Amino acid sequence: MPGTATLDPVRTDVCCLHCGEPCDAGAPVTVQGTFCCDGCRAVFDILEAHQLGAFYLCDVAPGVSQRSRRSPDALRFAALDDPAVAAHLIDFDDGRSARATFAIPSLHCASCVWLLEQFWRFDPGTSRAEVDLQHRTLRVNYRPTETSPRRIAERLAALGYEPEISPEHRVDRAPAGRRRLYVQIGVAGFALGNIMLFSIPRYLSGAPLEHGFQPLFHLVTIALSIPVLLVSAADYFRVAWLAVRHRTMALEVPVALGLAVLFLRSLADIASGRGDGFMDSFVGLVFFLLLGRLFQQKVFDSLAFDRTFRSFLPLSVRVERPGHAEVVPIEQLEPGDRISLRRGEIVPADARLLDESGRVDYAFLTGEQAPVATRRGDTVRAGGRAATALRLAVLRPVSHSLLASLWNNPLFHRPRTHRLTTLASSFGGWFTLAATGLAAAGAIAWWPDAAASATVATAVLIVACPCALTLSAPVTLGTAMGLLGRRGIFLRQAAVVLDLSEIDLVVFDKTGTLTGGRARRVIEVGGLTRQARGLALRLARESAHPVSRAIADSPMFGADGAPLAPGDEACAEVEEIPGRGVRGTIEGTRVAVGSAAFVSDVTGRTLTADGRTWVAAGEELGWVRLAAAPRAGVEAATATVAKTSAIWLLSGDHAGERTLWDRLFGSAMRFDQSPDDKLAFVTRQQAAGRRVLMVGDGLNDAGALAAADVGLAVSDDTACVVPACDGLMAGSRLQHLPAILQFARRARLIVLAGFAVSIVYNAVGLTYALSGHLTPLASAVLMPVSSITIIALSSGLVRFSARRMLPA
Amino acid sequence: MSVMVLLLLAGGAVATGFLLAFVWAVRTGQFDDTCTPAVRILLEDTGRPPQASSAEGTSHDHRSR
Numbered sequence: 065m066p067g068t069a070t071l072d073p074v075r076t077d078v079c080c081l082h083c084g085e086p087c088d089a090g091a092p093v094t095v096q097g098t099f100c101c102d103g104c105r106a107v108f109d110i111l112e113a114h115q116l117g118a119f120y121l122c123d124v125a126p127g128v129s130q131r132s133r134r135s136p137d138a139l140r141f142a143a144l145d146d147p148a149v150a151a152h153l154i155d156f157d158d159g160r161s162a163r164a165t166f167a168i169p170s171l172h173c174a175s176c177v178w179l180l181e182q183f184w185r186f187d188p189g190t191s192r193a194e195v196d197l198q199h200r201t202l203r204v205n206y207r208p209t210e211t212s213p214r215r216i217a218e219r220l221a222a223l224g225y226e227p228e229i230s231p232e233h234r235v236d237r238a239p240a241g242r243r244r245l246y247v248q249i250g251v252a253g254f255a256l257g258n259i260m261l262f263s264i265p266r267y268l269s270g271a272p273l274e275h276g277f278q279p280l281f282h283l284v285t286i287a288l289s290i291p292v293l294l295v296s297a298a299d300y301f302r303v304a305w306l307a308v309r310h311r312t313m314a315l316e317v318p319v320a321l322g323l324a325v326l327f328l329r330s331l332a333d334i335a336s337g338r339g340d341g342f343m344d345s346f347v348g349l350v351f352f353l354l355l356g357r358l359f360q361q362k363v364f365d366s367l368a369f370d371r372t373f374r375s376f377l378p379l380s381v382r383v384e385r386p387g388h389a390e391v392v393p394i395e396q397l398e399p400g401d402r403i404s405l406r407r408g409e410i411v412p413a414d415a416r417l418l419d420e421s422g423r424v425d426y427a428f429l430t431g432e433q434a435p436v437a438t439r440r441g442d443t444v445r446a447g448g449r450a451a452t453a454l455r456l457a458v459l460r461p462v463s464h465s466l467l468a469s470l471w472n473n474p475l476f477h478r479p480r481t482h483r484l485t486t487l488a489s490s491f492g493g494w495f496t497l498a499a500t501g502l503a504a505a506g507a508i509a510w511w512p513d514a515a516a517s518a519t520v521a522t523a524v525l526i527v528a529c530p531c532a533l534t535l536s537a538p539v540t541l542g543t544a545m546g547l548l549g550r551r552g553i554f555l556r557q558a559a560v561v562l563d564l565s566e567i568d569l570v571v572f573d574k575t576g577t578l579t580g581g582r583a584r585r586v587i588e589v590g591g592l593t594r595q596a597r598g599l600a601l602r603l604a605r606e607s608a609h610p611v612s613r614a615i616a617d618s619p620m621f622g623a624d625g626a627p628l629a630p631g632d633e634a635c636a637e638v639e640e641i642p643g644r645g646v647r648g649t650i651e652g653t654r655v656a657v658g659s660a661a662f663v664s665d666v667t668g669r670t671l672t673a674d675g676r677t678w679v680a681a682g683e684e685l686g687w688v689r690l691a692a693a694p695r696a697g698v699e700a701a702t703a704t705v706a707k708t709s710a711i712w713l714l715s716g717d718h719a720g721e722r723t724l725w726d727r728l729f730g731s732a733m734r735f736d737q738s739p740d741d742k743l744a745f746v747t748r749q750q751a752a753g754r755r756v757l758m759v760g761d762g763l764n765d766a767g768a769l770a771a772a773d774v775g776l777a778v779s780d781d782t783a784c785v786v787p788a789c790d791g792l793m794a795g796s797r798l799q800h801l802p803a804i805l806q807f808a809r810r811a812r813l814i815v816l817a818g819f820a821v822s823i824v825y826n827a828v829g830l831t832y833a834l835s836g837h838l839t840p841l842a843s844a845v846l847m848p849v850s851s852i853t854i855i856a857l858s859s860g861l862v863r864f865s866a867r868r869m870l871p872a
Numbered sequence: 873m874s875v876m877v878l879l880l881l882a883g884g885a886v887a888t889g890f891l892l893a894f895v896w897a898v899r900t901g902q903f904d905d906t907c908t909p910a911v912r913i914l915l916e917d918t919g920r921p922p923q924a925s926s927a928e929g930t931s932h933d934h935r936s937r
Contacts (some may be wrong), residue, residue, distance in 0.1 A: 119915070174911045181912070198907040246898045254891045259883075277876070284880065 082108050082224075084125030107224045111179070114186065119179050141221070142391040143379035144214035149393060153213050153229070155203075161191075162208045166220065166227040171200045179223070187211050202227075207326075229379060245358060252296040252351040255288040256344075263344045267841050272340075282334045285343045289327065290770055297323055297350045313493035315534060319353065321496065322529045329522040338515075342526060345843040352851035356535040359542030359558075375829070377412045377446065377462065384455075394462050402425030405450040413446050414465045415456035423451035427575060434675055482559035483566065484537060499528040506834050509865045516836055525839040527829030527846070528852050535851060536818025540610070540858040544811040547866040553793040553804060560790045562815070563774045564808035566755045570705050570801075571746065571768065573760035574715035574725070577778045578702070579692035580761075580795040583747065584610045586618040587724060592679060592686030595622045599681040603655045606638045607646045611677055612692055615657065653682040691721055697799030702728050704802035710754075714742050716764045743767030757805075759798070800871050810865045818858050825850040 078087045081097035082104035092098070092105045096112075107127060111119050118128065143149045153164040171180070174197065177662030180202055183193040189211025194203045202225075204216055217227050262281040262483040265273060272278045297320075304320035307313060323346065383392045384402040394412040397403070405411065411424070424436040426448045434449035438444060444456060446465035483521065503524040510517035541558035548555060555561065572578055592600070601622060604615035615621050635655075638648035645658015647666055656663055656679070660671040663678035667685060671678055676687040705711055712732045713725055719735035734745070746756050746768045758765065758772035761779060769775030769789045777789040778798055829846050832838045897903065 174915060177911050178907060178915045195912075196908055197911060198905050243898050243901075243903070246903050247895050250891065250894045250898065254887065254894075258887060280877070280880075284884075402906045 069205050079125060080104050080127075081120070082125065082127035084127075087437070094697050103224070107222070110186075110223060116179060116182065116185065119175050140379065141214045141217040141229070143393045144217055145212070146380075146393050149229070149379065150213045157208055159208065161205060163203060163205050164213050164216065166202045166204065166217065167200065167229075168202055168220065168225045168227050170225055171195060171197060171201055171202070176225070176287075180220075180225065183216075183219075185215060186223070190216065192381045208819045245354065246298070248296040249354045249358065252292050252347060252354055255292045255296075256351045258345045259285050259288050259344045259347050263764070263840075263844065266340060267844070278340075282340070286331070286334065289330075289343045289347055289762075292347050292350055293323075293327055296354060300353070301418070313489045313496070315488045315492040315495075317492055318496045318499060319529065319534060321499075322525055323350065324526040325522050329526070340840045342518070342840050342843050345840070345847045348844070348848045348851070352848065353534055355855070356538045359538045376830045377410055381409075381412050390415075395464055397458050399458055399460060403456050403458060405454045407449050407450055407453050409447050411444050411448045411450065411454075411456070414459045415444050415446075415461045417457055417858050418455040418457055419453075422454045424448040424454070425451045462868055482557075482563055484559035484562045487562075488537070495528075499525055501648060502528065502830065502834075503762065509834075510836065520834060520836050523833035523836070524805065524830060526843060527833045527838065528826060529847075535854045536822060536858050537815050539855050540811055540818060540862055543859045543862045544807070544866070547862065547870065548804065548807075551800075551870055551872070552797045553791060553800075555791040556761075556789070560774060561808050561811050562756065563813035564805060565789070567709055567757040567808075569712065569749055569754040569776060570757045570759065571712045571714055571742075571749075571772070572702070572715060573742075573758075573765045573768075574721075575717055576761035577759055577765075577795075577798070578694050578698050578713075580695050580778070583695075584614040584690040585693035585695040586614050586620055586688050587691045587721065588689040590687045590689075592681070593684060594622075596679070596681035596684040596686060599650050599653060599655045600657055600679045602650055602656060603635055603638070603646060603648050606635050606648060607640050609640065609646065611690060612646060612657065614693065615688065617681075654680075655682075655754070656680045691724070695798055696796055699728060701799045701801050705805065708802075708805065709757075712745075714745060714768070716742075739764045739767045743771050746771045759801070803870055807865060807869045810869065811862060815863070816857055817861070820852050821857060822850060822854055825853075 066531040078098045079085065081099035082099055085100045087098050087100045092102055094105065094108075096108070101110065101164070104127060111117060130347075144153070150164075153166060155163045155165055160246075168180075170176075177197065180195050181193050183204060184190050187206070189209075190204050190206040190367050193347055195201075196203070206216065217229065218840055220227050227703070259712075266278070266281070273281065298833055300316050300320045300323060303314055303316040307317055326342050326346045326349070330343050330346060333339040334341045353601075377394060380391045380393050381403050382389050382405075383397070384404060389404070392401075403412070403415065417438050420440055422438050424438050424444050425435040426445070434543070443459065444454070446462065503521040506524050507517040507521040512828065538558060541561045544561045545555045545558045548561075589597070597620070600615055601618075604612040604621070606612070635648040636651050638646065640646040641658075641662065643659075645656060645662035646664075647654065647656035647658070649655070654666070656666040658666075658678065660673040660676070660678055662722070663669075663680050663685075664671045667680045669685065676689055679686050679688060702711060710732070711729060713729045713734070714737045715721075715733070715735050716737050716739075717735060720734060722735065725733060734741070737745070742758075742765060746758060749756050756772040757774045757776065758768045759776045759778060760769055761777060767776075769777060774791065775789040776791045776793060778793060778795050825846065829838070829843075832842055832846075858866050
C-alpha cells in the first residue's frame with residue numbers, strides 16, 4: 065500500500081498543565097504551558113498571582129478539569145444570601161465568628177489539601193480551613209462581618225472546587241454513629257483483654273485458685289463485664305426490644321437473647337459458687353459482633369445517594385420585576401413570574417416561552433439528544449436545559465412541576481428492602497424458634513434434676529448464636545463493597561452486593577450510559593463519492609477533534625479497507641478552527657469538514673444548520689450524521705452480560721439508531737420511552753419474577769433506577785448530579801460490569817460457605833451443651849475461634865476473588 | 873496477697889487511663905477522618921493565617937455531640 069506511513073493519524077498528545085486532560089488544537093497556550101480550556105488557565109493564573117504555584121509540585125497535573133463546568137453563571141450562589149439556604153452549611157455563627165462546612169465532590173488529592181487549607185490567602189475574612197478528604201468536605205472558620213458563605217462558595221468555585229449546595233442534605237462531617245461504635249468496640253476490647261488475664265490462670269490450673277484469689281478475680285470479672293453490657297451491647301438490646309414491641313423479627317432478637325442468658329447465667333453461677341461463669345465468652349462475643357458491625361457500617365458517606373428532583377434544579381433564578389431584576393430562590397417562584405435564563409441553565413419550573421423562538425435540550429429528562437425547537441407560548445418543562453437564552457413566564461410552582469410529579473410516586477418514599485434484610489429477619493425468626501425449642505427439649509430431657517436442666521437450657525441458648533449471619537454476611541459483603549469502591553464502583557450499602565448476585569435481567573439506558581463522553585461515530589453519509597470520502601478520511605486523520613476521529617475511524621469512509629483515495633501526498637495547509645471545522649488541500653483538491661457555516665464559507669454555497677456535519681471535497685458537497693459513540697469496551701461487556709442474563713435497551717431517544725444496536729440487543733429494544741414507561745417496564749418484569757438491574761444515568765431513568773432490584777447510576781463526573789440509586793460508577797467502569805456481576809455471585813457463595821462453617825461450630829457446641837458439658841473453658845475457646853475463623857475465611861476469600869476477578 | 877491486690881489496682885488504673893484516653897480521642901473527633909492527616913503531614917508548612925488567633929480556630933471544634 066503506497067504511502068500508508070504518511071496517513072498515520074497526527075494526534076496531539078499535549079496534556080493540560082492544570083488538570084492533565086489531553087488538549088485539542090486551539091487550546092490556550094501560555095509561556096508556562098498548555099491548558100485544555102480557559103477555565104484551567106484562569107485557575108492557574110489565580111494560583112500564580114497568590115504565589116501558590118507550588119500546587120503543581122505536590123502532584124502531576126493535580127487540578128480539576130474546568131472544561132465541563134456545569135453552569136458558568138456568576139449568580140449561582142446568590143441564594144446563599146438567603147439565611148434559610150445558608151443555614152444548611154453553617155455549623156455555628158455567634159456574630160463574631162462562624163464556621164461553615166462545604167461539600168466539595170472534586171476534592172481528591174494532596175494538592176487539594178495543600179491549596180484549600182491556605183484558603184485564607186484567597187479570602188482574608190476566613191481564618192482556618194480544614195479539608196476532610198474521606199468525606200470530601202471543607203470546613204471554614206470565618207468572620208461573618210468580613211465575608212459570607214456566598215463569597216466563600218464563589219471563591220472556591222473560582223479555584224475549580226465547585227461546592228455542592230444541596231438544599232435537602234446537611235453536610236455532616238462526623239457521623240455520630242461511627243464515634244459511638246468506636247467507643248463500644250474500645251470498651252469491649254478493653255474488657256476482653258483484662259478478663260482474659262483473670263481467666264487464663266483458672267483454665268491453666270484446672271481448679272479454682274487458692275488464697276481467696278478466685279472470689280477476687282470473679283469480682284473483677286463481673287466489674288469489667290458490666291460496662292460491656294451497658295455500653296457495648298446496648299444497641300443489640302435496644303433493637304431487639306423495639307422488634308419485640310412491634311412484633312417484628314430482627315436478627316438482634318436471638319443475639320440479645322443469647323447475650324442476656326450468657327450474662328445472667330454467669331452471674332448466677334458465680335453468685336451460687338457453682339462455677340466460674342462465662343463472662344469471657346460474653347465479652348468476646350460482644351467484641352466480635354461489634355467488629356462485624358464496623359464492617360457493616362463502612363459505607364461511603366461522602367456520596368449522596370438520595371437525591372430528589374430538587375437536586376437537579378438550580379438554587380436560584382433571575383426574576384424580572386417591574387423596573388429591576390432580582391435573584392430569587394426557586395422555592396419563592398410564583399406563577400406569572402418572568403424569569404430569564406442564559407444558555408446552559410436549567411429550567412427550574414414548568415413555564416411558558418415569552419421569546420419568539422428558542423431551543424431547549426431535554427437530554428437529561430428524556431435521553432433525546434437533539435435540542436427541541438420551541439415557539440412563543442409553548443410550555444417548557446422543568447429540568448430542561450436552555451440551549452439558547454430564554455425568557456419564560458412561570459406556570460406552576462416548582463413543587464408542582466411535571467418533574468416533581470415523578471417523585472410523588474410512592475416508590476421514592478418506601479424504604480428500600482434488600483434480600484439480606486428480608487433474609488436476616490426471616491432467618492432470625494426461625495433461629496429464635498429453633499434455639500428456644502432445642503433449649504426446651506434439653507430442659508425436658510434433663511428434667512427431674514432442676515439445676516441440670518436449667519444449665520443445659522441456658523447452655524443451648526449460649527452456644528446457638530447466629531454468628532454466621534451476624535458476622536459472615538457483613539464481613540463478606542462489607543469487604544466486597546470496599547474492594548469495589550476502591551475500583552471506582554460505589555455501592556450504597558453492603559447488602560447491594562447480595563442483590564447484585566441474583567440479577568437475571570439487565571436493563572440499559574442508551575444516552576449517557578452505553579454512550580458517553582465526547583466520542584462520536586458516523587451513522588449516516590449523504591452525497592459523497594468514494595473519491596470524496598477517501599479525501600475526507602485523509603483530512604480527518606490530521607485532526608484530533610471528535611468529529612474528525614469519527615470520520616477517520618468509520619468504515620463508511622474506508623477506514624478499515626484499502627484507501628478509497630490512495631495517494632502518498634500529505635495534506636497541505638491544514639487549518640483547524642475550534643468550534644467550526646478543519647480544512648486542507650490534498651493533491652490540489654481543497655477539502656473541508658465542519659459546521660454548515662464553516663463549509664458555506666469555504667465553498668460559497670448556502671447551507672442551513674440542522675445538526676449535520678458538512679463535507680466539501682473540490683466541487684463535491686455531502687454530509688454526515690453523527691451520534692454519540694459507545695463507551696470503550698462497553699459493547700463487548702454487554703455481549704458478555706448477555707451470556708448470563710437477559711438484556712434490554714430502553715432509550716428515551718428516537719428509534720433512528722435502532723440498527724446500530726441490533727447486533728447486541730436484537731429485538732430487546734424500546735425507544736421513545738418516557739420515565740414512566742421505563743418505570744412500568746421494570747415493575748412489569750419484576751412482577752414476572754425477574755430480578756432487574758437498571759443501569760442508567762439521567763433523570764429519565766430515575767424511576768426505573770429506584771424501582772429496580774439494583775439501580776446503578778453511571779456518571780462521567782462524580783460532581784454531577786445523579787438520581788437516587790443503589791450504586792454509582794464512572795462511565796469508564798461500565799466495561800467491567802460482567803466482572804462485577806461475577807464477583808457479586810462469588811461473594812454470595814462465600815457467604816454461604818461462612819454459613820456452612822458456622823453450622824459445624826454450632827453443631828459441635830450444641831452437642832456439648834445438650835450433654836451438659838459446656839464448661840466455661842469450652843465456651844471461651846469455641847466462641848472466639850468460630851468468630852475469628854469466620855472473619856478470616858470471609859474476608860480472605862473475598863480479597864482473593866477480587867484480585868482474580870476484578871480489574872485493578 | 874496484698875501485693876497482688878496492689879498490683880491489680882495499679883494495673884487496673886493504668887488500663888482504665890488508656891481506655892479513658894481512647895474514649896476522649898474518639899469523642900473529640902480524632903477518628904472521624906483517618907485519611908487527610910496522613911496526607912497533610914507530607915506537605916510543606918505554609919504558614920498560618922495572619923491574625924487567626926488559635927482560640928478562635930479551635931474553641932468550637934471539639935464540642936461534644
